[in-house]
Structure formats: structure tokens, C-alpha cells
Amino acid sequence: MSTATQTPRIPAYDVAATVTDPELPMLTLEDLGVLRSVEEHHGTGGPGSPGDRVEVAITPTYTGCPAMASMRDDLVHRLHGAGYDDVRVRVQLSPAWSSDWITERGRRALAEAGYSTPGPARHHAGDAPVALNLLPTRRAITCPRCGSADVELTSEFGATACKALYRCAACLEPFEHVKEI
Amino acid sequence: MTDRESVYDGLLGEDTSQWAFGTSFEDPLAGVDTTLPDGVDAAVLAAYCLMLGDDALIYSHRLGQWASNAPDLEDDIALSNIALDLLGQARLLLGRAAAADAGCVPVLPEGSPVPAEDALAFFRDEGAFRNVRLVEPDDVGGAGGDFAVTIARLLLFSCYRLALMERLRSSRDPVLAAVAVKAVKELTYHRDYAGRWFLTLARGTEESRRRLLAGLALVWPLHDELFGTHPVETLVAEQGVGVDPSTLAAEVDVVLEQVFSVSSIDRPAVAQVGPVAGGMGREGRHCEQMGRLLAQMQSVARAHPLGLW
Incomplete structure (x- = not known):
């Protein structure tokens, strides 16, 4: 063979x-x-x-x-x-995957395909307990279709484990955001 | 897409007569070094992994019941995602248990291709499950079915498990430590989801608040069991591979108090469920609904002990 x-x-x-x-x-x-x-x-x-x-x-x-x-x-x-x-x-389980590992080329490919790309992952300092966040997650992201910053989170969970759901208030289209982890 | 013409080709393997069985979902610990650290008792570590793995497995099954039943599509997807994360944790933990001590895995008929993690999930009887009872009751459908109950339960569970996994990151067992690092990231999302919904329901309508309070009252009697220390947990804490849950109670309370306070809800003061037949969940004594859950979860696998899933 x-x-x-x-x-x-x-x-x-x-x-x-x-x-x-x-x-x-x-x-x-x-x-x-x-x-x-x-x-x-x-x-x-x-x-x-x-x-x-x-x-x-x-x-x-x-x-x-x-x-x-x-x-x-x-x-x-x-x-x-x-x-x-x-x-x-x-x-390989360790070190655990982080969205920070997505390369620049990967981010461009995601953006071209209509995905919003992750910002920097939350880093937990040493032994400090993970803080509870009761407010909607704030991310400075723009609509991958029209570029508007007027977007709203519809769900922190999407069609796959790694994505959140958004919609754009300007072009009214839904889109997916690759989550920070 | 995969390289093949159809993704299903890859699932079939060689023998297409067994198509319904799919194929082995790869060992989630394939190639991971599962050597025991010095001074760790294999049977004790395995028993501990079953406890944490069973919590995730049983709760994953319960949350999965919301698929197609949640109040809206977004929450349907959210609860299914949380269930999937927990199932992933369960797979690694059951796999870790089997790798540490093969003696904990049920023996199947000769020639059965069922991997150890599946044998543990589908071929153990109720008394061999080591999960806390908090994860057992059925919140979906039936008399007890209510989204508000699920949110109250998920808040308590994710606060407990996140605190536990944060501590477990420094386990001397590199496999448990790696599982915990990842679990912390996932559970942070779960806890935030539960906390936000808790607050939303508490501040929503009279009806949503009434249901949430009823849900909390229903869930709270299983609170103390989370922080009771089983002898296995004492041993793993001594051996530096696990966590004594009694040491988590204070920090979990801080987080819960935060949620209760913004929700203008008092910490419930209700009697706790005690032992049944001399034991709690970690001893294999479970709620009435556990048997029906296992019947649903296990019956297909048990009907085909030679099947490959």
C-alpha cells in the first residue's frame, strides 16, 4: 500500500x-x-x-x-x-486547549466564513476562586456580516460547544461567536 | 466534512451488519499516561473517580432530557451543551477509574467489545453508582417537571462542582488535574448560566418567583449531602489526589449567598434528606427515581452486550 x-x-x-x-x-x-x-x-x-x-x-x-x-x-x-x-x-489533556491558540490565519478563515472570532480568554489568577458573573457577558465584537457593533447576545451556548449565539441589530442577521475559553 | 464520501462510512467500521452499533468512540484517554502517582491506592483512586464521574454522568442524562422540551430553543441548546460538557467529564473520569483499577469494571460476556467506560456506565446496577442524590430527581415532565427547579438544581450543582474542580487542579494525579483544569473552564459557563437565570426568575413575575422558591425548597434538602465526607474522600485528600468536600462548603456558600442576595431570597432553612438504609448516594443508596433513570439509560446497551457503540 x-x-x-x-x-x-x-x-x-x-x-x-x-x-x-x-x-x-x-x-x-x-x-x-x-x-x-x-x-x-x-x-x-x-x-x-x-x-x-x-x-x-x-x-x-x-x-x-x-x-x-x-x-x-x-x-x-x-x-x-x-x-x-x-x-x-x-x-493530550494538558495543557488544556484555549481559544487563544487559534492562529491568525484561523481567525481570518473564521471571519471569512461569517463567524465572530474569540477575544482573549479569561485567565484565572493562581488559586483565586473563579468569580461569578451574573451580568450578560460583554464582548466588544462586531457583526461578521455588516460590521456593526450593535449586536446582542442571544445565548452563551450554540450549535457546538465552542460557540455562542448573537444577532445583529443593524442587519438583523444572527451569527455565531467562537467563545473565549 | 470528513475525507470519506459520507460521514457515516467512518462510523461503520468493517462490519456493516452491525450498523446500528456504530463504532468505537475512541478511548477518551487514548495515549494518556495513566501511571499512578507514588503512594496512591489504585482502588481508592478508582472509587473516587467513579464518584465524580457518576455525578457528571447521571446529571448529564437528566439535563439531556430537556432537549426539545426547554422553554425556548436557546435554553434547549444551552442545557444540552451543559449536558455534553458533563458527559465529556464523565467519560474521562470513568476511563480514569478503569485505568487505575480494572477491578471496578463489570465483567461482560467474552468477546464483548464494549469499552470500560461504557461497561461502567451501562452495566453497573444502582447500588454500584456513587453519585450524590442531588443529580437524580426528574425535573423534566411529570409532577416535578419545572424549568425553575432545574435552574435551582443546576445552580447548586455547578457551584459545588466548580469549587471542587478548582481545588482538584492541584491533584497529584496528572490525569485528574488535567480533567479539572478543563472542567473549571466549562463549569464557569454553567454556573454563570444558572446564576443569571436564577436572578431572572427571582426578579421576573410573581409566578416565576413563586416557582423558583418552590424549586429551591425542593432541591435544598440535598445540599448537605454534597459536603459530607465519605471515607474514600478522606483517603484521596490524604493522598493528595482528591478533595475533602467538607472543606468546600464555606466557599460555595459565599457564591450562593451572592446569588441569593441579588435575588432577594433567603437561604432556605429546610430539613435535609438523611441516609437511606444507612447510606447516602456515595454509598450507593439512591432516590426512588434513580432506578427509572438507569432503566432508560442502560436498557439498550444491556440488551446488546456484544454491541459496539
């Missing part, structure tokens, strides 16, 4: 970096900050794989994110297609 011996392969990281998020297909796992590392171990492939073993580490955005299984499958599938027969995907 492998064509590795005939043609030089694309580095495994570059292959993994092209895999996109199943829910946000305009965004690669690399730009989302979910792809933590890709290691090529040469000559250590398992039985039936005389070549190399690739170990990919991914981290969940939210603990319950159901996209993890499909991300794993896509990584394995894409790397197999690029000639890497022995691919292992492991979960």
Missing part, C-alpha cells in the same frame, strides 16, 4: 496540518490549535509497516467534544494516503 519507497513523502506534520475540523471545515486542526505535535519515528513501524511510525497528539477543545473521533479518523486516513502506514493518534 505504501508508496514511500518510490517517492519522497510529504513530511507527516505537513500532511496532518491540512486536516480540517469536522464542524468548522474552513479551519485546519493546526489553525484551531488542536494539533499539538506530530512525531515521525523512523524505522519503528509496527508489524506490516516496515517504514516509520507517526505519532500525532491532539487535544479536545471541550471535554465532551464529539468531533475527537472523527478528527482521529481523518488524521489516520490522510496520513495513510500520504504513505504513512503506522499512525497513532493520542489524546
Whole structure:
């Protein structure tokens, strides 16, 4: 199955970096900050794989994110297609994913697709208890369609764990905001 | 979209005759180092992970019942999201329990492909569940069904669990610490959601306030159980991997008092539910509604012990 011996392969990281998020297909796992590392171990492939073993580490955005299984499958599938027969995907829980890890390129891709991008995540100082916030979350964001700042939060929870729902009072369109976490 | 023609292709695996079973949802702890820290008793750590995992699992199931039943679409989605976060925490915690001590996992027929986390969720009997009783009652539909009750319960639960997870971030068990770091971020959203709705209902109409007060009175008798210390919790606190919940009561009260105060509501003074047959939730003694919940949650999995989900 492998064509590795005939043609030089694309580095495994570059292959993994092209895999996109199943829910946000305009965004690669690399730009989302979910792809933590890709290691090529040469000559250590398992039985039936005389070549190399690739170990990919991914981290969940939210603990319950159901996209993890499909991300794993896509990584394995894409790397197999690029000639890497022995691919292992492991979960890396620490450090925990933050929306701050979404790259500039990822933010541009989100904005172009009509999403409002996250501001800086709340940081909790050391051992200080997390403060309760009983007021609607205030975010200085603009409508990704018309640019108006006259927007209102409809829900802190959206169609996927990572998004909040907004509507624009100027163009009257609803839009989604990728939450700070 | 995935690379395949249909996302379902990826779910089917090799054997399409078992399509209804889907395929293994990847081990949420795949590749995570689950070596025990020095001086930690495997069975004790596993028992503790079941407690925290069962709280999340059972409450996730209850909150999930709001899907398509909430007062409006936004809250339908919000409660489902909160349920999903808790389910994610449950998966990691049950997986952690199984990795620490395989002895806690029910034994299934030979050849069963059911992973340990599913065996724990679907094949344990009521008495083996270690969740607090606060998460069991049915707020959806039936005589006790009321959004205001759910908000009162969610406020109490998320205040408790957030305080617990904040402390658990410094667990000597790196897996529990990592789960806690993530859980704190998620629970912050849950608690804010519950707090805002609590305030909204308290200051809303006469009817919304009446229902909220009734909901609080219904939920509050299970407050003290959250902060009672089970021997396993004493041990994990001593071993530096877990939290003695009695040490959380004061800081949880501060947050609750904040919400009550802006809502012009007095802290309820109602009798607490005591032990049943000599035990509380952490000892496997549960409310009447727990049995029906498990019947609904487990019956399909139990009918197909060789199925792969």
C-alpha cells in the first residue's frame, strides 16, 4: 500500500496540518490549535509497516467534544494516503486547549466564513476562586456580516460547544461567536 | 466534512451488519499516561473517580432530557451543551477509574467489545453508582417537571462542582488535574448560566418567583449531602489526589449567598434528606427515581452486550 519507497513523502506534520475540523471545515486542526505535535519515528513501524511510525497528539477543545473521533479518523486516513502506514493518534489533556491558540490565519478563515472570532480568554489568577458573573457577558465584537457593533447576545451556548449565539441589530442577521475559553 | 464520501462510512467500521452499533468512540484517554502517582491506592483512586464521574454522568442524562422540551430553543441548546460538557467529564473520569483499577469494571460476556467506560456506565446496577442524590430527581415532565427547579438544581450543582474542580487542579494525579483544569473552564459557563437565570426568575413575575422558591425548597434538602465526607474522600485528600468536600462548603456558600442576595431570597432553612438504609448516594443508596433513570439509560446497551457503540 505504501508508496514511500518510490517517492519522497510529504513530511507527516505537513500532511496532518491540512486536516480540517469536522464542524468548522474552513479551519485546519493546526489553525484551531488542536494539533499539538506530530512525531515521525523512523524505522519503528509496527508489524506490516516496515517504514516509520507517526505519532500525532491532539487535544479536545471541550471535554465532551464529539468531533475527537472523527478528527482521529481523518488524521489516520490522510496520513495513510500520504504513505504513512503506522499512525497513532493520542489524546493530550494538558495543557488544556484555549481559544487563544487559534492562529491568525484561523481567525481570518473564521471571519471569512461569517463567524465572530474569540477575544482573549479569561485567565484565572493562581488559586483565586473563579468569580461569578451574573451580568450578560460583554464582548466588544462586531457583526461578521455588516460590521456593526450593535449586536446582542442571544445565548452563551450554540450549535457546538465552542460557540455562542448573537444577532445583529443593524442587519438583523444572527451569527455565531467562537467563545473565549 | 470528513475525507470519506459520507460521514457515516467512518462510523461503520468493517462490519456493516452491525450498523446500528456504530463504532468505537475512541478511548477518551487514548495515549494518556495513566501511571499512578507514588503512594496512591489504585482502588481508592478508582472509587473516587467513579464518584465524580457518576455525578457528571447521571446529571448529564437528566439535563439531556430537556432537549426539545426547554422553554425556548436557546435554553434547549444551552442545557444540552451543559449536558455534553458533563458527559465529556464523565467519560474521562470513568476511563480514569478503569485505568487505575480494572477491578471496578463489570465483567461482560467474552468477546464483548464494549469499552470500560461504557461497561461502567451501562452495566453497573444502582447500588454500584456513587453519585450524590442531588443529580437524580426528574425535573423534566411529570409532577416535578419545572424549568425553575432545574435552574435551582443546576445552580447548586455547578457551584459545588466548580469549587471542587478548582481545588482538584492541584491533584497529584496528572490525569485528574488535567480533567479539572478543563472542567473549571466549562463549569464557569454553567454556573454563570444558572446564576443569571436564577436572578431572572427571582426578579421576573410573581409566578416565576413563586416557582423558583418552590424549586429551591425542593432541591435544598440535598445540599448537605454534597459536603459530607465519605471515607474514600478522606483517603484521596490524604493522598493528595482528591478533595475533602467538607472543606468546600464555606466557599460555595459565599457564591450562593451572592446569588441569593441579588435575588432577594433567603437561604432556605429546610430539613435535609438523611441516609437511606444507612447510606447516602456515595454509598450507593439512591432516590426512588434513580432506578427509572438507569432503566432508560442502560436498557439498550444491556440488551446488546456484544454491541459496539
